[in-house]
Amino acid sequence: MIWCPNNGSICSERATPMPNTVLLIASDNKIGVPRVQIEDTIKSVLRDKGIQLIFASDYRKGGNILCKICKLAQQVQFGILIYDNKVQKRTIPNLFYESSLMHYLGKELIMIGYKTRRPSDLESVEWIKYDEKEFKPAFEQRVKNIFAMQAYFESVADNEIATGNYLVGIEYLKKLLLMGPTIPIADKMAEVNAKIKKIEAREFSNNIHFVTMTRKGLNH
Amino acid sequence: MTTKKDRAQVYNPRIDRWVKLDTKRGGIVSVKKSPGPYDQVKKYKKK
Numbered sequence: 335m336i337w338c339p340n341n342g343s344i345c346s347e348r349a350t351p352m353p354n355t356v357l358l359i360a361s362d363n364k365i366g367v368p369r370v371q372i373e374d375t376i377k378s379v380l381r382d383k384g385i386q387l388i389f390a391s392d393y394r395k396g397g398n399i400l401c402k403i404c405k406l407a408q409q410v411q412f413g414i415l416i417y418d419n420k421v422q423k424r425t426i427p428n429l430f431y432e433s434s435l436m437h438y439l440g441k442e443l444i445m446i447g448y449k450t451r452r453p454s455d456l457e458s459v460e461w462i463k464y465d466e467k468e469f470k471p472a473f474e475q476r477v478k479n480i481f482a483m484q485a486y487f488e489s490v491a492d493n494e495i496a497t498g499n500y501l502v503g504i505e506y507l508k509k510l511l512l513m514g515p516t517i518p519i520a521d522k523m524a525e526v527n528a529k530i531k532k533i534e535a536r537e538f539s540n541n542i543h544f545v546t547m548t549r550k551g552l553n554h
Numbered sequence: 555m556t557t558k559k560d561r562a563q564v565y566n567p568r569i570d571r572w573v574k575l576d577t578k579r580g581g582i583v584s585v586k587k588s589p590g591p592y593d594q595v596k597k598y599k600k601k
Contacts, residue, residue: 479567479568480568482567482568483566483567483568485565485567486564486565486566486567486568486573488600489564489575489598489600490564490573490582492600493564493575493576493580493598494580494581496577496580497576497577497578497579497580497581498580499581502580
């Protein structure tokens with residue numbers, strides 16, 4: 335459930351997952367910084383893994399930008415932030431608002447910096463400093479780490495489902511489905527969904543019973 | 555009541571640490587501060 339900052343209520347948009355996609359959060363300004371090299375490296379590493387790159391800047395034009403970016407952040411597998419010294423002052427808040435959206439939605443975010451100091455709030459978060467020689471292996475390692483989480487998510491999801499915590503379990507399954515969609519995971523999700531629906535129906539009748547009994551009590 | 559038997563551990567590669575799970579009630583119980591697995595806690599096996 336997402337509380338929307340636009341309408342102050344629960345989001346009514348349906349965000350369909352886009353497996354094997356990554357959101358690139360960066361400014362449009364590519365002059366005077368090794369942005370082209372950074373992007374080329376990112377693209378080549380992701381291409382090898384069959385991942386498609388989506389540019390947030392393409393969605394920052396017209397319409398309800400926040401809604402479009404928020405939806406994308408929910409749909410993609412993880413995000414990448416490029417924060418360099420040529421980002422225009424007006425764009426900096428956009429980059430960090432979008433980054434915090436990713437964090438809030440529980441998505442992994444790879445942060446890349448070039449000739450900038452990261453904001454103090456983010457000092458504890460892992461950050462890759464752009465360096466011509468060391469960038470590619472460092473970035474590859476971070477991407478590898480994200481994929482290595484699959485086994486972990488699978489175990490935690492299994493444990494949550496086995497102990498009846500279906501809503502938590504399904505969140506882990508969602509992550510797994512975004513990382514690498516497979517039929518067994520989709521089937522497991524459908525199975526858990528059915529269990530949740532059953533519980534909801536039971537809870538609903540319990541609530542009705544509770545309200546009826548309370549009304550009866552109030553009448554006396 | 556939750557007992558020692560109701561615990562299992564799983565490796566989190568992102569933080570390079572072992573995480574203890576409650577296999578009776580669900581949820582993460584704790585994250586090991588030092589590298590290496592917990593002593594006397596079974597490794598989580600898929601059911």
